[in-house]
Amino acid sequence: MKTLRQYLDGTACEKQLKDLIELIAYQSIPIRDAFIDNQSYAGTENTYGEEQAALDKWADTHIISVLGKSGFVKEIASEEQPDIVRFPDAEGDYAVVMDPLDGSSLIQVNLAVGTIVGIYRGGNALQKGEDLAVAMYMLYGPMTVLTITVGNGVFTFALNSEETFVLLKENIQIPEGKLFGSGGIRNEWLSGHHDFISLCEQNGGKLRYSGSFVADFHQILTYGGVYCYPAAQGKPEGKLRLVFEGNPIGFIAKQAGGAISDGTQDLLTVIPTKPDHRTPIYVGSKNVIESVESCMKKQ
Template structure:
């Protein structure tokens, strides 16, 4: 089976980018081993005032340290850090954006969680998603998998017992599907989102939602449908972050034939105004994204 290293070489990735992707992917092993000893909540809050799980801070510190020492990263922005970190001595000009532990509240219940990463060139984290050099997420479920794009389609790898990533699927495409997952409490949904959910449910859509964004999206990638975290009454920007959650996963979705929108615009065209900017998210199959846009467009009439 093709290894991650062999795939990256065959895809024509520049040497430093190959090394950086492999270095990030290697962190899945120590992260997975740390779940047993880092299940509690830390005595701290992140920049959003959300209580941090021990794995939030541990994985953030691990990846930040490893990337800082690599000499490959000029700038790093993490969901768990207030400020953008810079590494003036870096030999390369990559900028990394990340959610080091997505879905951390589910660790104690042993549900799947993940790490989301986007890699830009040019040393600046505030770039539109279409400018990404690579996007990936590691999913810690029954298997440890790596879903990756370097702008040439989407591949899924699984880590074997020796810590080597083996190719499971090449050129993954999101099929049209009828799965949906949505965050936010139903009484708090804006009218457009409520109308969209009513429409897909009437058409036989099936609910699949755990509260782990990366795990819920992975179901959509495999089986088709849509993941949503909408604007809410009193929270017009929703909950999720443009830079750490929307842009990397949206880039993967687009490379697999899907799309990402806030209901009005393609989020890959949006340049973040600041690192912790929030946005409503609809990401998945083109059939579902088209229906979202139609629903929101009708509300303007």
């Protein structure tokens, strides 16, 4: 079976970028090994006022340390850090954006969580999503799975018993499916979002929502449909972050024939104004995202 490195060697990626991708991908092994000893909450909050799981902090510190020592990366924007972490003496000229542990509230109940990563050339972390060189996520479920695009299709790899990523699926396309899931408090949804969810239900949609963006999107990638975290009353900017979550996942969706929107525009065309750039997110099958934007225009 083709390994991750064999796949990368068949792409147009430069050697240093291939090495960086592999370095990040294989951090899934120590992160997964750290689950048992990092079950609790850390008693601290991240810069956004959200309670941190112990593994949030562990994964964040671990990945930043590994990337800093590598010399590949000039900047890291992490969901767990208030500011961009800079390595001005790095030989490489890449910037990494990441949510080191997405869905960490699910650790104690042993549901799937993941790591979301985007890589930019040019050493600047605050770029448009459409300018990503690489988008990837590691999903820690029954298998440890890596889903990746280098701008030429979407591929999924699974970690085997020899701790090597081997090809599982290639050239993935999101079908026009009927799964849907929405975050937020229902009685705080805006009218356009209410209308869209009602439309999903009327069309025979099936609700799927776990609280892990990575895990829920992986279902959409496989079966089709839409993942949503909308704007709400008093929270027009929504909850999720464009830089760490929206852009990498959206880039993968678009490479798989899908789309991502804030309800009115393609999120991949938005220039982030700061690391904590929040946005409503709708991501999934292309025709479903078109339905979202149609509903939003009416509210």
